[in-house]
Amino acid sequence: MHGRPRKAPTREDEAGSAGKGKKLGSLQSQLLYNHHKKIYNEEALDLSAKTLQINPDFYTAWNYRKLAVQHKLAASHPDFNSIFDPELRLVEIALGTNPKAYGAWYHREWVLRRLSKAHSSSSYLNDYLDHELQLLETLLKRDSRNFHAWNHCRFLAALFNTSDHEELKFTNEMIQDNQDNLSNYSVWHHRRVLLSGLLKKKAQGFSSKEKVLHDEYELVDGAIVAGTEDQSGWFYHFSLLEQTVNVDAPFLVSSWPSHGSNVLLSRNRCSDDCSLSQFDSFHSSSGTFPLILYFTKAVQGVNSSTITIESSFCTKNDLHWTPLIQNRSQFFQAWVTHIIFPAANPHSSEPYLLEISVGQSQGIISQNGFPYSHPTQFNFKVHLCLGETERGKVEDLDGDIILWKDENFHALQTKSQEPHEVVSLDQLIINDVHEPNTSNWRAAIVANEIDLFQNLLFW
Secondary structure, eight states, X not given: OTTOOOOOOOHHHHHHHHHHHHHHHHHHHHHHHHHHHTOOSHHHHHHHHHHHHHOTTOHHHHHHHHHHHHHHHTSSSOOHHHHHHHHHHHHHHHHHHOTTOHHHHHHHHHHHHHHHHHOOOHHHHHHHHHHHHHHHHHHHHHOTXXXXXXXXXXXXXXXXXXXXXXXXXXXXXXXXXXXXXXXXXXXXHHHHHHHHHHHHHTOTTOSOHHHHHHHHHHHHHHHHHHOTTOHHHHHHHHHHHHHHHOOSSOOXXXXXXXXXXXXXXXXXXXXXGGTTSSXXXXXXXXXXXXXXXXXXXXXXXXXXXXXXEEOSSOOOOOOOOEESSOOSSSOEEEEEEEXXXXXXXXXXXXXXXXXXXXXXXXXXXXXXXXXXXXXXXXEEEEEEOOSGGGHHHHTTSOOOEEEEOSSEEEEEOTTOSOEEEEEEGGGOOOOOOOOOOOOHHHHHHHHHHHHHHHHHTTO
């Protein structure tokens, strides 16, 4: 694996494996008996240790050891050192046999979690942390691609609250001091996880996303140029591009009705007779029509305080906003409210103007904790269809024809009697876009990367 060929076993190796297998079978049978009978004496634990030294991937044996630890902890005044230390020593021996044994790594983390809860002394825990770091250094020197060891780095950082900055610095040293690590996916993945966390927390030195990403591109571009056919650097580069184009704060990407549109409303069936007019045409027996907002990210806090509507007929801002599609989260990308039709005035055919303001006051926030920071305004006009006499007055306006009903709508082709298929509200296509201009630095980074890789094509 990773360009390192596996050595074919010799006859001596095969003979040794046969003898080991016979011994292991006997040990495993006795261990299963002890497990079933819940025997946790020293003799039984010694037998399980011998089993795991030969076969570190025997999950049942690790689970048996966990039960034994819990049995000892349940005793009065347990000696934590005599309980936890043998478990950690056993894992080290097992990792010497197979440094990528999942069960051994899981058991070590399980023990360390309970050890950290049992000991309140930070100085005592620091001794364990130092030993863990020494173990990781040994294992990574043996195989720097051991992703279990890199995962354990992140586990220790979270458990002991160590600095992510130091971890990131360590990956720098690994990449820059050893050319082999340019193709080490585990190092790049470890760096990606750390960097994403630091940017999300806006940690000291990572508040300027532009500067951080600029430095990261310099690092990974050098790795890609040094080995264009290796995938590790490319995967990291893709993650940087995602960080570059992904705007943290949510903003309104579209609305329906869209900005500048004309909406024809009717309580009766006259909208069926208006199929030749150039309106967004709605029929609703309930006398309401929807206003839908679609954000770039799932948000909460969409209400009458954060969304205001100004018009001559919709004067109340206590409209009830609900998610367009329900899920278990409290955050949603699409939100909808229903506005009551204006009162009919047979003496006037003037449209009603609705002006919508989004995010003028704080309260809209994304699932990642970023507030809505792009206050947006848009408007559209509402016309009432009073009957046949009004049809001729509205035929000269532009727009797609849509027949609205309470649960669904028919999208009709412009100047055609042919309806499209029935589309439910959650499939409504929203065309208008309110996206702010992309930051100049984001566009500059992407343009620079395009130039670099275009040049690579001709190398």
